[in-house]
Amino acid sequence: MTKQLKPCPFCASTNLFIDDVDYRFNKIVPEEQRGIYNAVVCYKCNARGSEKDSENKAIQV
Ligand SMILES: [Zn+2]
Secondary structure: OOOOOOOOOOOOOOOEEEEEEEOOOOOOOOHHHOOEEEEEEEOOOOOEOOOEOOHHHHOOO
8 A cells, every 4th residue: 555645734744644443333423424434643743634435535634
């Protein structure tokens, strides 16, 4: 997996990873929105991008 991630908007670190969030069995989430979401997370300052329903959308934040 070689995705080009933008540097962190808070600390400019490029030490980022894409986190998976599993809402498939989350009863708080409406049924039509359940699924696996991706968010970009910064290792350095722990900043977290918004959760999207695909990696490609998550890295465009
Ligand atoms: Zn950061």
